[in-house]
Amino acid sequence: MNWYDLSDYGNNYKRGAVALGLIVVLFLLLNRPTTPTISAWRGENPSVAGLSGAAIQVGQGDTLVAPPGISSDQPWGNPVAANRVVMTQGYGVGSHAPAEVWGAIDLAVDGNGDGLADPAGSVGAPVRATMSGYIDITADSWPAGNHVWVIGNEYKTGYAHLSEFKVQDGDYVERGTIIGLMGSTGSSSGPHLDYQIWHNGVNQNPLNYHPLP
Ligand SMILES: [Zn+2]
Incomplete structure (x- = not known):
């Protein structure tokens, strides 16, 4: 695209934003903290x-x-x-x-x-x-x-x-x-x-x- 073609630039920007959004979602999913069990049944011992x-x-x-x-x-x-x-x-x-x-x-x-x-x-x-x-x-x-x-x-x-x-x-x-x-x-x-x-x-x-x- 030409540098002055603002419509294309806008589309690429949107694609970039969507891609960035997906990366952020993926990052959050992968880094989701595993919830520790706060209690355990140890009555047997x-x-x-x-x-x-x-x-x-x-x-x-x-x-x-x-x-x-x-x-x-x-x-x-x-x-x-x-x-x-x-x-x-x-x-x-x-x-x-x-x-x-x-x-x-x-x-x-x-x-x-x-x-x-x-x-x-x-x-x-x-x-x-x-x-x-x-x-x-x-x-x-x-x-x-x-x-x-x-x-x-x-x-x-x-x-x-x-x-x-x-x-x-x-x-x-x-x-x-x-x-x-x-x-x-x-x-x-x-x-x-x-x-x-x-x-x-x-x-x-x-x-x-x-x-x-
Ligand atoms: Zn506990």
């Missing part, structure tokens, strides 16, 4: 989570009584209301790594007292808010399944894979309020709770907030 084989005994409700100095909108205690709660995957390991992004602990219930998490004891176990705050619900998300954030001033706590919600989006709840039931929704290989704590946008190790005795 608690030692994977760095625990001894023994179940961890948790009182019903009393672990949510925070010591003096812990305000109501700071997370404290065990979000799972059951007699025998076990941690099936620890903080910053396996699908919880890197901790800055996927930091969490997985909790399940040892229903029959054999020292291991089991699905029968875990499904439907009440999940409680460990702090006061506003409810932010995401249903059927991936990888978190049915997910609840409890959002306060500085902290927010995340509760994933729920089978059922017991609160509404936008509700204000106090620590101890049952927000949902344990399940296995989203990317989950068995019923458990994936529990996260964030402080001013920084992922925290829930074990520093007394989720287990």
Whole structure:
């Protein structure tokens, strides 16, 4: 084409733009991040989570009584209301790594007292808010399944894979309020709770907030 033939120039420009667009789409597809599994069912082998084989005994409700100095909108205690709660995957390991992004602990219930998490004891176990705050619900998300954030001033706590919600989006709840039931929704290989704590946008190790005795 001639340099002054603007119509041809325009067509080539359009073709170029389309080609560039396709390249960008291809690039985005090829570089799509693979979504890590944020939770795994390790109930069969608690030692994977760095625990001894023994179940961890948790009182019903009393672990949510925070010591003096812990305000109501700071997370404290065990979000799972059951007699025998076990941690099936620890903080910053396996699908919880890197901790800055996927930091969490997985909790399940040892229903029959054999020292291991089991699905029968875990499904439907009440999940409680460990702090006061506003409810932010995401249903059927991936990888978190049915997910609840409890959002306060500085902290927010995340509760994933729920089978059922017991609160509404936008509700204000106090620590101890049952927000949902344990399940296995989203990317989950068995019923458990994936529990996260964030402080001013920084992922925290829930074990520093007394989720287990
Ligand atoms: Zn998890």
